[in-house]
Amino acid sequence: xxxxxxxxxxxxxxxxxxxxxxxxxxxxxxxxxxxxxxxxxxxxxxxxxxxxxxxxxxxxxxxxxxxxxxxxxxxxxxxxxxxxxxxxxxxxxxxxxxxxxxxxxxxxxxxxxxxxxxxxxxxxxxxxxxxxxxxxxxxxxxxxxxxxxxxxxxxxxxxxxxxxxxxxxxxxxxxxxxxxxxxxxxxxxxxxxxxxxxxxxxxxxxxxxxxxxxxxxxxxxxxxxxxxxxxxxxxxxxxxxxxxxxxxxxxxxxxxxxxxxxxxxxxxxxxxxxxxxxxxxxxxxxxxxxxxxxxxxxxxxxxxxxxx
Amino acid sequence: xxxxxxxxxxxxxxxxxxxxxxxxxxxxxxxxxxxxxxxxxxxxxxxxxxxxxxxxxxxxxxxxxxxxxxxxxxxxxxxxxxxxxxxxxxxxxxxxxxxxxxxxxxxxxxxxxxxxxxxxxxxxxxxxxxxxxxxxxxxxxxxxxxxxxxxxxxxxxxxxxxxxxxxxxxxxxxxxxxxxxxxxxxxxxxxxxxxxxxxxxxxxxxxxxxxxxxxxxxxxxxxxxxxxxxxxxxxxxxxxxxxxxxxxxxxxxxxxxxxxxx
Numbered sequence: 001x002x003x004x005x006x007x008x009x010x011x012x013x014x015x016x017x018x019x020x021x022x023x024x025x026x027x028x029x030x031x032x033x034x035x036x037x038x039x040x041x042x043x044x045x046x047x048x049x050x051x052x053x054x055x056x057x058x059x060x061x062x063x064x065x066x067x068x069x070x071x072x073x074x075x076x077x078x079x080x081x082x083x084x085x086x087x088x089x090x091x092x093x094x095x096x097x098x099x100x101x102x103x104x105x106x107x108x109x110x111x112x113x114x115x116x117x118x119x120x121x122x123x124x125x126x127x128x129x130x131x132x133x134x135x136x137x138x139x140x141x142x143x144x145x146x147x148x149x150x151x152x153x154x155x156x157x158x159x160x161x162x163x164x165x166x167x168x169x170x171x172x173x174x175x176x177x178x179x180x181x182x183x184x185x186x187x188x189x190x191x192x193x194x195x196x197x198x199x200x201x202x203x204x205x206x207x208x209x210x211x212x213x214x215x216x217x218x219x220x221x222x223x224x225x226x227x228x229x230x231x232x233x234x235x236x237x238x239x240x241x242x243x244x245x246x247x248x249x250x251x252x253x254x255x256x257x258x259x260x261x262x263x264x265x266x267x268x269x270x271x272x273x274x275x276x277x278x279x280x281x282x283x284x285x286x287x288x289x290x291x292x293x294x295x296x297x298x299x300x301x302x303x304x305x306x307x308x
Numbered sequence: 309x310x311x312x313x314x315x316x317x318x319x320x321x322x323x324x325x326x327x328x329x330x331x332x333x334x335x336x337x338x339x340x341x342x343x344x345x346x347x348x349x350x351x352x353x354x355x356x357x358x359x360x361x362x363x364x365x366x367x368x369x370x371x372x373x374x375x376x377x378x379x380x381x382x383x384x385x386x387x388x389x390x391x392x393x394x395x396x397x398x399x400x401x402x403x404x405x406x407x408x409x410x411x412x413x414x415x416x417x418x419x420x421x422x423x424x425x426x427x428x429x430x431x432x433x434x435x436x437x438x439x440x441x442x443x444x445x446x447x448x449x450x451x452x453x454x455x456x457x458x459x460x461x462x463x464x465x466x467x468x469x470x471x472x473x474x475x476x477x478x479x480x481x482x483x484x485x486x487x488x489x490x491x492x493x494x495x496x497x498x499x500x501x502x503x504x505x506x507x508x509x510x511x512x513x514x515x516x517x518x519x520x521x522x523x524x525x526x527x528x529x530x531x532x533x534x535x536x537x538x539x540x541x542x543x544x545x546x547x548x549x550x551x552x553x554x555x556x557x558x559x560x561x562x563x564x565x566x567x568x569x570x
Contacts, residue, residue, distance in 0.1 A: 071405045079403040085396040089328035101317040102404040104309040
């Protein structure tokens with residue numbers, strides 16, 4: 001498949017701070033998830049490919065055309081910024097129509113497109129309210145609407161799901177997926193693995209400005225599985241519980257929590273451990289109050305990958 | 309979209325937005341000061357048309373020329389670029405198929421028109437209230453148009469300067485304050501050609517200055533040193549200043565990266 005967005009040896013620094021370090025990446029049609037903790041370089045990358053920043057080293061091109069100071073390119077690109085910022089003193093409808101004016105559409109076309117975009121994000125009812133009075137979810141949706149109102153071929157979404165409630169997230173995920181099914185290219189960033197997972201199987205992991213890993217979900221999952229998991233089990237008798245697991249090959253290490261009621265287990269095989277734990281509970285004599293996984297998050301995976 | 313249409317669309321968007329902001333309400337209220345003053349002067353100096361004319365000249369020079377258009381241009385001019393960066397809304401503009409200079413020029417034009425309307429709304433009633441006794445004289449209207457024209461030129465020149473500052477500097481408004489109320493207020497009174505390094509010099513050169521009766525106090529003393537440039541050269545200089553600074557602002561905006569503060 002031909003790459004839609006091509007970054008070659010892209011580096012960007014802000015004074016002494018490195019934003020992006022020698023990133024080479026080809027983004028194809030469909031949804032690509034850009035995953036990384038805060039400060040990983042996701043927004044820098046997105047700003048570089050939308051011509052908001054100029055790279056210090058390397059090049060970025062969309063369909064082979066350079067991005068920086070090439071406004072004609074933006075007729076086919078929709079960008080949803082990360083920050084919750086707007087021209088606050090306008091209504092949702094005025095905001096969308098105002099920005100649509102910059103594409104050279106006729107007045108009737110502008111109104112039609114704005115109405116359609118607001119309908120897609122389910123803001124038709126509130127289109128005449130000032131953005132200042134919108135809830136966080138509505139603001140996020142109107143921000144998405146301005147990115148798709150001109151029917152772009154490429155949509156770049158910087159943390160579009162942040163601040164949304166679960167229902168809002170589900171709706172927006174569906175909208176983004178619909179875009180993919182129309183044959184468009186979508187690049188979406190997030191620092192939450194399940195969010196990206198819900199959107200796409202194609203992931204790029206960024207950390208400290210560098211690409212740490214890229215591939216599909218099974219590959220990333222494999223990396224996570226290879227990473228020893230910490231599982232914390234709160235029990236009325238953690239020592240008795242620990243005794244059941246002594247010599248268990250699925251367990252690398254066991255320690256007791258400072259509160260004297262928690263057993264912290266390190267395992268390479270979560271499934272095997274949970275099987276044994278259920279068995280122990282069913283056999284009786286052990287009461288489990290709470291199970292948590294303190295490192296079951298993206299940061300832990302990153303730490304593992306960085307340390308690898 | 310071609311550059312002209314882009315400028316037109318940006319102009320339309322920001323002329324519309326500009327009318328919605330709280331800033332316009334504050335500055336429009338400020339514009340009521342000379343109107344209120346005109347009513348007071350008209351009542352106090354009833355029947356003394358010579359004195360009224362002198363007071364109006366002072367209002368024109370001190371309030372409109374050296375304060376109102378400067379403060380308006382400072383706030384609107386620097387905000388052409390800076391408000392987009394500080395408000396982080398720049399992303400909405402520069403990811404559109406618009407040439408970057410069109411953004412600067414369109415916003416500049418929109419804000420210049422808004423300011424001109426505010427000045428006109430303030431100048432018109434204050435002028436005609438104070439000159440109510442001479443409403444039948446055609447020269448009254450010509451003079452009024454002349455004043456309006458000079459203030460309009462002032463807005464164009466000052467706004468271009470402050471737009472340039474806003475495009476180049478992070479805190480352009482501070483440098484603008486020093487320029488608008490420091491440099492401009494001092495340098496215009498310097499003898500010889502030094503005063504020609506101020507915008508206000510060329511604006512004053514276009515106005516028929518009438519000193520207040522009895523020497524006019526502080527203002528007349530200061531203005532005594534005005535060595536006017538010919539009107540044609542003054543207009544040309546103002547146009548050159550506005551044109552060159554706007555071109556520079558566009559060039560900076562096109563080539564510079566604007567980073568949001570985290």
